[in-house]
Amino acid sequence: MASTSFKISVGMPVYNGERYLESAIKATLQQTYSNFELIISDNASTDKTEVICRDFAASDPRIKYIRNSVNIGAAGNYNQLFHLAGGEYFRWFNADDLCSEHLHERCLKVLESRPDAVMCYGKTDIIDGEGRLLQHYDDNLDLQHDDVVTRFKTYFEVVGLTNAIYGLMRHSALKHTALMGNGSFHAADTNLMGELTLYGKIVEIPETLFFRRMHEDASSWDRKNTSVQQTFWTGQNKKFVLPTLKKHLAYIKAIQKSPNGFMGKLQMDLYILRRVVWHRQLIGAEISQFLKTRGEQQT
Template sequence: MMPEKSPRLSIGLPVYNGEKFLPDALDSLLNQTFTDFELIISDNASTDNTEAICLAYAAQDQRIRYYRNQENIGCARNFNLVFELSNTEYFKWAAHDDLHDPDFIRKCIEILDKDPSFILCSSQVSFIDEQGEFLQHYNVHIKADSPKKYERCHELLVKHLCYPIYGVIRSDALRKVPPMGSFGNADGIFLLRLGLVGKFYEIPEYLFFARTHPEQSMSMFFPGFLSVTDKNTQYSEGVFPDFYAYTVWWDSSKKGKILFPHWRMFWEYVISIYRVQMNLHEYLRCAISLYLKLKGNEPLLIKDLLKASQKIWQSWHYIPLKTDESNAELAASVQD
């Protein structure tokens, strides 16, 4: 008997307590005009009806592979796990609450098949509400299609919401970068590292629909994310997400620990650039872009040191920490 042919694409869907939007997301993926894929679902020990929904869909569609973690392993580990479980030419992450145009995957695959120099293909993005109704277009378009690494680096250092991570990606390119980290802006730094491997292509059509709702991480830790509609590279505390809470969301084991999220991001940006083989001119151009990215962030680095000093001081004197950690506590309860 001839072995069964492997699909060309794996779609990885990490989920935790996604019963509200999961059926629509699954229908959106299973009804794609490109059908040569498997759908890998990793349920992060959900406590709602997620498991029953996934099992019902898996019974009806043989393309679905459903896994359930015995305990919640954290968002980052679950995100990485769905890729580890794949072994196909192309890979795509999907969220349990977003929707896709029926032609999204087909059009992405066509671009990647046509030009091997592109390692990731995504589309323009629209925001939808809880009912799936249109809210607004997302107008930050990542043009990381330059053959020059330092130009792609500069593009991926601007302020954006990381939606290209939900595009179709060459699996061999993904294996050239470290797995998703468990720290603030881990997805943005992951995309930067991937962009230093190869070019991105953005289809000039709105084929991806990002749902906004109160239970998602951005709504909880970055309430003003819908205002991110330009490429202003200047950051300040007023336009940053709560990266303390985000760190716990990525990895709940960090709850209650002394954190330096902004220093961690600074370090990760630096090593992302210097781990790539480039000539001196390219390194200098990337370093200039990084300086422009980080310019004005000094107060955030100081804030890390002050918060750590306060926590150490209060622990020495057995004084309960009185800063508001409700976001961090909430983060630990919503791991994908």
């Protein structure tokens, strides 16, 4: 693990991000709370990403640049950044997004005064490739219920985009989660957020602190294209196998691993099993495809 002299660690995953990378790095360096490290993990980019990162790293000792020799996928790259982080608090920050200069200061103030909270984030604005406002997005993830079962169930009722992971999270809670998983299913960030509710409360600051850029060049832009998602999460066009079932099993594993009591775990397990029933047609289709593929391989 890196040095713990920094209060906050910012992990920036990047792949061919030359278009917006400089702006994202500057948005981090301009934070009013400056006791942080910025760790950039370059997923074997083929554009000018490496040059840009090395120039910034040479000019600011808070910046650490790591270049992967091959593309290890978003799951591996995000996870690697967390394992390299030494701060008491952690946040991911994509190389094409922007944030308010007050994000660290505002979120840290909440987490330092709220030991029952594991995450704090500000409101989100969605911007386009040119930085123009597209939408004031309501994350709806201000989950401050004292009861963990209520908090966990409510999360599934309100979650949309998981912009909150670009706020600030408590390292001590995050280390107990599966992070971004192992690349065996897409949208692992939704699993991560669900896991975090098992360890504490999520607090929203009623101030826009994050600007998420939606543009065609983003690696995960086409969410309905399975091939694109597989490449994004795995680093190669490796097919997901039973992803919906694995996603739900990951929730059950997280529940059992959490520090909650038997009855609470039971209630949450039953809730996930109900969700499996709700998704039975999709899971059934995935099982049929799996059996078909196995049959073709054996002939």
